[in-house]
Amino acid sequence: MKKATLTANADAGALVRKLWQYCNVLRDDGLSYPDYVEQLTYLLFLKMSDEQEGGPVPAEYGWRSLVNLDADAMRTQYERVLVEMAQQGGMLGLIFRNAKNKIRDPAKLRLLVVDLIGQTEWTGLSSDLKGDAYEGLLEKNxxxxxxxxxxxxxxxxxxxxxxxxxxxxxxxxxxxxxxxxxxxxxxxxxxxxxxxxxxxxxxxxxxxxxxxxxxxxxxxxxxxxxxxxxxxxxxxxxxxxxxxxxxxxxxxxxxxxxxxxxxxxxxxxxxxxxxxxxxxxxxxxxxxxxxxxxxxxxxxxxxxxxxxxxxxxxxxxxxxxxxxxxxxxxxxxxxxxxxxxxxxxxxxxxxxxxxxxxxxxxxxxxxxxxxxxxxxxxxxxxxxxxxxxxxxxxxxxxxxxxxxxxxxxxxxxxxxxxxxxxxxxxxxxxxxxxxxxxxxxxxxxxxxxxxxxxxxxxxxxxxxxxxxxxxxxxxxxxxxxxxxxxxxxxxxxx
Incomplete structure (x- = not known):
């Protein structure tokens, strides 16, 4: 599947709407708005670390350890990743402290990983765009x-x-x-x-x-x-x-x-x-x-x-x-x-x-x-x-x-x-x-x-x-x- 091409001049509001649409899908699974933003935070961090050379997340727990798995295996690995990251120090420990998977349906987790987060090169976006989009998500919440x-x-x-x-x-x-x-x-x-x-x-x-x-x-x-x-x-x-x-x-x-x-x-x-x-x-x-x-x-x-x-x-x-x-x-x-x-x-x-x-x-x-x-x-x-x-x-x-x-x-x-x-x-x-x-x-x-x-x-x-x-x-x-x-x-x- 071809990855979305978002540029530094893309509309942050459009990105917020895209992210929020997936929230409505997950709401059917009983996920609250704060829980959705929290899960999105974990996945965004993993994806951006993968895009960086020498990112802070170890390879065995990184984004690539998730993306090619089927839904059930992905959920198991995702939960393992959260447990391991929570034990780290520095930025990792702060982001993942006491992190838990709250997406109960493995198919919807895979939808979020493959179809939403995985379709964008996040580090290629300007800090203004991705930052404003995330801030917009917090404001909607x-x-x-x-x-x-x-x-x-x-x-x-x-x-x-x-x-x-x-x-x-x-x-x-x-x-x-x-x-x-x-x-x-x-x-x-x-x-x-x-x-x-x-x-x-x-x-x-x-x-x-x-x-x-x-x-x-x-x-x-x-x-x-x-x-x-x-x-x-x-x-x-x-x-x-x-x-x-x-x-x-x-x-x-x-x-x-x-x-x-x-x-x-x-x-x-x-x-x-x-x-x-x-x-x-x-x-x-x-x-x-x-x-x-x-x-x-x-x-x-x-x-x-x-x-x-x-x-x-x-x-x-x-x-x-x-x-x-x-x-x-x-x-x-x-x-x-x-x-x-x-x-x-x-x-x-x-x-x-x-x-x-x-x-x-x-x-x-x-x-x-x-x-x-x-x-x-x-x-x-x-x-x-x-x-x-x-x-x-x-x-x-x-x-x-x-x-x-x-x-x-x-x-x-x-x-x-x-x-x-x-x-x-x-x-x-x-x-x-x-x-x-x-x-x-x-x-x-x-x-x-x-x-x-x-x-x-x-x-x-x-x-x-x-x-x-x-x-x-x-x-x-x-x-x-x-x-x-x-x-x-x-x-x-x-």
Whole structure:
């Protein structure tokens, strides 16, 4: 059979549609969307390794050990390959960790191997094409809310604008401590490539193997993130060149400090683990309390703990953009302590208030915090302001039917890049269809609860009860957590 001829200029969307069509065939065999993308990842890696001279997969477990077998023998060999690859180190171990064959029908496995993956010379495609096609597949998976994969998806239009605002530079290390399928990391890599079209070979290699770092807790998602980056030309086989680590970012202090953090930590109220800076508060063999001496305060709130971790991870002068739900802005107790300490140790200069409907967790309102880590001994200046841009207008958004577009963020980006975020005097300004306001950092620090957005707090009734987190927001977060769990279960059953 003649192999398909896809060129570097081929349409990535057409390739996504082709890959997705086979998913529908396998759905009849009970394979969920996430399972299909996972199996596709294994087979793509094997095929691409076979196409490379001296690829990382040993010949006895490589692509050619599969393609000429009948259906039953192919299934047996495929399962053997997965077991062997899972025991390897480096990139192989990261891609194939705990890998299992979930395609029950041998004939359909052979269809996938021979008729889909085997008909394309994948290494002959540009990294942009095959990378964009794989990323498109992940996006389709995320938009299928039944799969539960949407909790790892941030709209690309929002990601691109955030990256442009933070403006990573060549030679800097960019990290996402809750990277999901690596959307922020890929956008940063693409931005750096576009901004530096005349890189030397040494600079290209450093960008591909040293500059992009992510951490992901969920093993299956870390696998997808690794493959997503690999298809875009990021990462290498050596342990030191792996772009993704499968781990819990919050469990230990960062081993290395970084220049830039871009992240959208998982939404939710509280985890099962409490993080404390005080060893004395841990009793005996308490496995649900983790000591982080670099944290400011004890809490089980995941978003607040991620903020503490990110500040600890940044170099002096480092920059961060973090997506957080509204409860981070209003929660009392530990929340107030963290807001105050963040202002003291970082320059929080911009808060972008996002409309509801952008994320998988429907109804949750989120924000993007932009801040820079202060130099040692640096204190907040009297002239410092927090600029707040209001994107919560009457326009309604949804993940599938009316997603956020780049043009929706054009005004914000223009004002941000003009320096307005740092120059505005205190007060409220209306421009276009949105409004912005600015507060002096010293005024915020002077308040008991250190509320970053006092106007929004007053609108929501929080000015009268500053010590209480908004009950409607908390109940919505609980409901969304339950819906995500149900969606994940349904995705496995269907």
């Amino acid at each position: 995320a938009r299928d809310t039944k799969s539960g994969a949407g909790q790892y998806f941030t709209p690309r239009s929002l990601i691109d604008v955030i990256v442009e605002c933070v403006d990573p530079q060549l030679g800097e290390v960019v990290c996402d401590p809750a990277c999901g399928t690596a959307g922020f990391l890929l956008a940063a890599h693409d931005y750096l490539r576009r901004s530096n079209p005349k890189m030397t070979r040494a600079q290209q290699k450093k960008l591909a193997t040293k500059s992009i770092r992510g951490v992901e807790l969920v093993e299956e998602v870390a696998r997808l993130a690794t493959m997503n980056l690999l298809l875009h030309g990021v990462g290498g086989n050596a342990e030191s060149e792996l772009p993704i680590t499968c781990a819990d970012s919050l469990k230990t202090p960062p081993k290395h400090h970084v220049d830039v953090v871009l992240t959208n930590p998982p939404f939710g109220i509280k985890g099962s683990v409490t993080y404390t800076q005080d060893q004395k508060s841990v009793r005996g063999d308490d496995s649900l309390t983790v000591v982080r001496a670099d944290f400011w305060v004890q809490t089980a709130n995941k978003q607040l703990n991620f903020l503490q971790h990110i500040v600890a991870q940044l170099k002096p002068g480092g920059r961060a953009a973090v997506v957080v739900p509204d409860n981070v802005l209003y929660e009392g107790g530990a929340g107030a302590v963290i807001r105050r300490r963040l202002l003291e140790t970082c320059k929080l200069h911009t808060l972008l208030r996002l409309p509801a409907g952008l994320f998988y967790a429907q109804g949750v309102k989120a924000n993007v915090l932009f801040f820079d880590r202060r130099q040692a001994e640096e204190k907040p200046l009297r002239s410092e302001h927090l600029w707040i841009y209001e994107l919560r207008t009457t326009k309604r958004y949804s993940l599938k039917t009316n997603p956020l577009q780049r043009e929706d963020l054009d005004e914000f980006l223009k004002l941000y890049k003009s320096g307005k975020a740092r120059r505005d005097a205190a007060g409220k300004v209306t421009t276009g269809g949105s409004s912005s306001r600015s507060y002096r950092i010293q005024e915020i620090l002077a308040t008991e609860e250190c509320l970053w957005d006092m106007a929004a707090a007053e609108e929501d009734g929080n000015a009268r009860q500053p010590g209480l987190a908004r009950l409607d927001e908390l109940s919505r977060l609980v409901a969304d957590d339950l819906q995500r769990a149900l969606a994940l279960i349904k995705g496995q059953v269907e």
